[in-house]
Amino acid sequence: MSFIKRWFSKNKNNNSDQQPIVEPPAISTYPVEQVMNDNRKYLKDTLSHSEDLVEKQLKLPSGDTLYMYFLNTMAEEEKIENYFYAKLIKIQNMNDLHLLLKNMEATKHPHLSDAMTEVLSGHCILLIDGFPYCYTIETSRTVKRDITQPENEQIIRGGHFGLVENLHINLHLIRQLITHPKLKVQYTTLGQAAKTKVAIVSMDGVCDPAQLEEVHRRLAKVSSKKLISSGVVEEYLEDSIYSPFPQYMSTERPDRCALNILEGKIAVLVDGDATALVLPMTFFSFYHSNDDYNSRWYTGTFFRLIRMLSFIVAVTLPGLYIAIVSFHYEIIPYGMTYVVKNSIEMIPYPPIIEAFIMELTIELIREAGIRLPSPIGQTIGIVGGLVIGDAVVNAGFVSSIMIIVVALTAIASFVVPSHEMSMAVRLLRFPIMIMAALLGFVGIVFCLSLYLIHLCKLTSLGQPYFYPFAPFSLKDLKESIIRIPHTKNKEQSVK
Incomplete structure (x- = not known):
């Protein structure tokens, strides 16, 4: 127990290389200026020139000019239309305007900085040219669609809500979690025919500007005539499209997006797609779950x-079975020799064919279970697995030990929190099975060495994919493997 304390104490004392996070908003006091250009510059600079900031200029019959500002990802424009624009038509002078704002229970602010927090919550700011104060009107967006927990990323403890197909609602969910003025949203349009709207979300001052610029550069190359989805965008953003490993994390959880954005990563959201891409990522990040941070650190x-x-x-177990049965049977414990012998002696195929039959059968059952409606899919998965497994063993096509190996392999491949990494794992075991059938343990070591070399060379948005293993960093490696207690994980803050 003492070495754990020393380990955490060392981590506590060395904070210079910790990943920065963002503190709650600390906005400097700024009075409303009578020169409107100064107010406009302050608003845009404070919100990092975020492109979801909308500016509208209104003229009264008396000649006075009004300026309205709101975040269209947080404010509901229908409310503005119904409760303000419709009544503004009847306004003739400033006295009528002040009376209208009073009846609407608008809040008066002499300092523009005081109104910024309300803007981040969905209110709109009303500035009157020549007046040293502003008003805020309650226009917060109300999400009417049911937002349920993603089926592919279920957690035990934490928020049970996920992204939907509406881009503005997704940005609204993220802004609800990060109510900070440095959260920056940038829009772009992709596709020659579809003209799909894409949002690039980052934290100004924490995100690497070079990485953000690179994302814009790669997105500018998207010229697909197909419907743009997160899968299409991901291929254009990847450093190596031929790698079996996913270089970006796709998630349907807004809290997962928010956590990564606060760490300096970039989220790319596509309108019409309930999946967000988070980049850049490392190999170890795919094995982290929100439950790790919501439960005790031991757990x-x-x-x-x-x-x-x-x-x-998941990657090596079928290959190990093939290598042991085909080449290295001498390592089988004495007590299990007759059990293995009786199981495989009547099988007409070599172990590699036996393994391929069962692995492909499991993949067929899995695909059938996904494509069919949920009640039927579960039935096919359970009944099909039991019936086929029992039938092939009784018929003598496959050994009972192979059934156990394939079942354990399938279970291990589904443990990964990321669906993309789970698919990569299921593919990676087939080359190892072939090499194990040809060269035994030597083939397995050779194939794993190729995988390791590829992981060390792979990058995600120019960043090392296998960090902190390559390049090696002991401190970051232990943080990738061990969930550091929150009280011991002192992170550098950025204001």
Whole structure:
């Protein structure tokens, strides 16, 4: 127990290289200026020139000019139309305007900085040219669509809500979690025919500007005539499209997006797609779950280690079985020799064919379970697995030990929190099975060495994919494997 305390104490004392986070908004006091250009500059600079900031100029019959500002991702423009624009038509002079704002229970602010927090909550600011104060009107967006927990990323503890197909609602969910003026939203349009709207979300001052510029550069190359989805965008953003490993994380959870944005990463959201891309990522990030941070650190660390162990099991277990039965049967314990012999001696195929039959059968059952309606899919998965497994063993096509190996492999591949990484793991075991059938343990080591070399060379948005293993960083490596207690994880803050 003492070495754990020393480990955490060392981490506490060395804070210079910690990942920065963002503190709650600290906006400097700024009075409303009578020169409107100064107010406009302050608003845009404070909100980092975020492109979801809308500016509208209104003229009264008396000649006075009004300026309205709001975030269209947080404010509901229908409310503005119904409760303000419709009544503004009847306004003739400033006295009528002040009476209208009083009846609408608008809040008067002598300082523009005081109104910024309300803008981030969905209110709109009304500035009157030549007046040293402003008003804020309650126009917060109300999400009417049911937002349910993503089926592919279910957690035990934490927020049970996910992204939907509406881009503005998704940005609204993220802004609800990060009510900070440095949250920056930039829009772009992709596709020659679809003209799909895409939002690039980052934290100004924390995100690397070079990475943000690179994302814009790569998105500018998207010229697909197909419907733009997060999968299409991901291929244009990847450093290596031929790698089996996912270089960006796709998630349907806004809280996962928010956590990564606060760490300096970039989120790309596509209108009409309930999935966000988070980049850049490392290999170890795919084995982290929100439950790790919401549960006790002992529990979070244990299950994180289980997930990482599942990668090794899912990739190598069928290959190990093939190598042992074909080449290295001498390592089988004496007590199990007759059990293995009786199981495989009547099988007409070599172990590699046996393994391929069962692995492909499992993949067929999994695909059928996904494509069919939920009640039927579950039935196919359970009944199909039991019936086929029992039938092939009784018929003598596959050994009972192979059934156990394939089942354990399938379970290990589903432990990964990321669906993309789970698919990569299921593909990576087939080359190892072939090499194990040809060269035994030597083939497995050779194939794993190729995987390791590829991981060390791979990058995600120019950043090392296998960091902190390559390049090696002991401090960051232990933080990737162990869930550091929140009280011991002192992070550098950025205002």
